[in-house]
Amino acid sequence: MRGSTSSQVAENSRAKSLYFLTWRWHFYAGLFVIPFILILALTGLVMLFDDEIEQARYHDLLVVTPQHHELAVSAQVAAVQQRYPDYVVTQFIPSQADNLANKVSVRAPDGINLFAMVDPYSGQVLGTIDRSESWYSLANEIHATLLMGDLGDYLIEVAASLGLLLLVTGLYLWWPRDNASKAGFLKLRMTHGTKVFMRDLHANLGGVLSIVLLFFLISGLSWTGIWGKTLVQAWNTFPTYYTWGEKPQSTLTHASLNHGAEEEMPWNLEQAPMPESTVAHDHSAMNMEMPEMAHGSINVDKIVAKAEQLGFTQYRVYFPNGEKGVYTVAANTMAGDITDPRNDRTSHFDQYTGNLLVDVTWADYTLYAKAMAAGVSLHQGDLSSLNKGLNVFFCLAFIAIALTGIVMWWIRRPSGSSALGVPPRFATSGIWKTGLITLILLAVLFPLGGITIVITLMLDWLLFSRVEKLRLALR
Known part of the structure; x- marks a missing residue:
C-alpha cells in the first residue's frame, strides 16, 4: 500500500513537472511570437479587403461606363505611351468587370512603378496609381518583411517556426488530462472571474483553430528566405532543363516579373530562369514584311490572340525586358487572377516571331507546388465570400488569442515587482523523451527556429537558472 502511494506521488510529481515545463516553453515561445501574430493578423485583414479599399480610394480612376466595343490592347497601350512617353510599359492587366478600367503598368524614369488606368472603350487615360502606395502593397510588405528587408524576413521566419512550438505546447496544455483541465475544455466559464474566462477563451480558441493556424504557418513559411526559398522552394522549382531543352535561358528568373513586394508569379516558378527570344534573324527585314511589328517586337494583339487560343480568359501580359x-x-492564384489553381498557366512567347x-x-x-497553389487562394480568401468571411474570422480569432494571452500574463504576473513571471521549473528525474524529440524535430526542420531554441536553452541553463538577478527577474 505504501509502495503504491509512493508510486502515485512520483507519477503526479512527474506529470506536474512536465506540465510546467511545457507551460514554460509555451510562455517563452509566446513572448516572441505574440507581437508577430498581431502584426500578421492585422495586415492580413487589410489585404483581405484590398478590392474594397482600392474602390473607395480610387473610384474615379477605376469605374468606367460600359460600351459595346473595346479598343485593341495595342491601342490602349499606345494611349498610355503617348501620355507618358518617358515611361516603360511593363504589363497589361485587363479588368475583371465591364465597368472597370484596364491597368497598364509603367515604370517611371526614377524606377517607380505606376498603374496607368485606361478606359478600354475610349482609350482615355484616366490617371495613375502608385503601386507602392496602395494599402495592399504596404500591408503586404509589412506582412513579408516588417519593412526591414531580409532582417524582417528572418524575424518572421523565426516567429513562424516558434509558432509551431507554441501550437504543439498549447495543444498539450489544452488537452484534458485531469479534473482541472476537463472543467474548461470546450467551455467558456463566464461566471468564474476574468482569469478563468480569459484562460478558457485563449485555450479553446487556440485548440479548436490549431489546424487553421498550422495551415497559415506552413503556407507562410514557404515564402520565407531560409526555410522557404533555400530548403523548400528550390526543390519545387519548375524543372527547366527537362521541359525547355536546349532553348536559350536568361540570367533573369521569373521573380524579376514581380513588381516590388507584390508576388505575381507562381511560387514554384520564381527561382526558375526565364527563356529568351531569338535575336539572330534580321529584324529590319521582318519589320518590312510584318507591319504590325514595332521596334523589333510583334504586336501585343497577336500575343493576346495566341493566349486566348490557348484558353486564357483572365490573365496579365508582361512585356519584353530588353532585346532578348x-x-x-500568366494567370495564377498567387496574383489573384483566378481562384481555381488547376487553371494556373504561364506561357512565354518569342517577342519577334510570336512562337x-x-x-x-x-x-x-x-505535389508541394500544387498544394501551395491551392493554399494561396485559401490563404488570401479568394475562393468565395465564405472563404473571405472565414479568413476575417480567423484573423480576429488569432488577435483574440494573442490579446487573451497578454491579459492572462498581466493578471498572473508578480505584483509590485519587475519580475517577468515565467512559469516555474520543477525538478524531475529522467528525460522527457517526447518533449525532447519534439524540440529536435522542430530544430532540424526549421533551422532559424532551431537556432533560437538552442540559444534559449543555453541562456536558460547558463544564465537564467544560475545568475541570481536574472533568476529573480524571470520569476
Whole structure:
C-alpha cells in the first residue's frame, strides 16, 4: 500500500513537472511570437479587403461606363505611351468587370512603378496609381518583411517556426488530462472571474483553430528566405532543363516579373530562369514584311490572340525586358487572377516571331507546388465570400488569442515587482523523451527556429537558472 502511494506521488510529481515545463516553453515561445501574430493578423485583414479599399480610394480612376466595343490592347497601350512617353510599359492587366478600367503598368524614369488606368472603350487615360502606395502593397510588405528587408524576413521566419512550438505546447496544455483541465475544455466559464474566462477563451480558441493556424504557418513559411526559398522552394522549382531543352535561358528568373513586394508569379516558378527570344534573324527585314511589328517586337494583339487560343480568359501580359526578353502571359492564384489553381498557366512567347517558347500548367507542378497553389487562394480568401468571411474570422480569432494571452500574463504576473513571471521549473528525474524529440524535430526542420531554441536553452541553463538577478527577474 505504501509502495503504491509512493508510486502515485512520483507519477503526479512527474506529470506536474512536465506540465510546467511545457507551460514554460509555451510562455517563452509566446513572448516572441505574440507581437508577430498581431502584426500578421492585422495586415492580413487589410489585404483581405484590398478590392474594397482600392474602390473607395480610387473610384474615379477605376469605374468606367460600359460600351459595346473595346479598343485593341495595342491601342490602349499606345494611349498610355503617348501620355507618358518617358515611361516603360511593363504589363497589361485587363479588368475583371465591364465597368472597370484596364491597368497598364509603367515604370517611371526614377524606377517607380505606376498603374496607368485606361478606359478600354475610349482609350482615355484616366490617371495613375502608385503601386507602392496602395494599402495592399504596404500591408503586404509589412506582412513579408516588417519593412526591414531580409532582417524582417528572418524575424518572421523565426516567429513562424516558434509558432509551431507554441501550437504543439498549447495543444498539450489544452488537452484534458485531469479534473482541472476537463472543467474548461470546450467551455467558456463566464461566471468564474476574468482569469478563468480569459484562460478558457485563449485555450479553446487556440485548440479548436490549431489546424487553421498550422495551415497559415506552413503556407507562410514557404515564402520565407531560409526555410522557404533555400530548403523548400528550390526543390519545387519548375524543372527547366527537362521541359525547355536546349532553348536559350536568361540570367533573369521569373521573380524579376514581380513588381516590388507584390508576388505575381507562381511560387514554384520564381527561382526558375526565364527563356529568351531569338535575336539572330534580321529584324529590319521582318519589320518590312510584318507591319504590325514595332521596334523589333510583334504586336501585343497577336500575343493576346495566341493566349486566348490557348484558353486564357483572365490573365496579365508582361512585356519584353530588353532585346532578348519575351512576352509572358500568366494567370495564377498567387496574383489573384483566378481562384481555381488547376487553371494556373504561364506561357512565354518569342517577342519577334510570336512562337510559344514555354508553357507551364498545373500538370507540371510538383505535389508541394500544387498544394501551395491551392493554399494561396485559401490563404488570401479568394475562393468565395465564405472563404473571405472565414479568413476575417480567423484573423480576429488569432488577435483574440494573442490579446487573451497578454491579459492572462498581466493578471498572473508578480505584483509590485519587475519580475517577468515565467512559469516555474520543477525538478524531475529522467528525460522527457517526447518533449525532447519534439524540440529536435522542430530544430532540424526549421533551422532559424532551431537556432533560437538552442540559444534559449543555453541562456536558460547558463544564465537564467544560475545568475541570481536574472533568476529573480524571470520569476
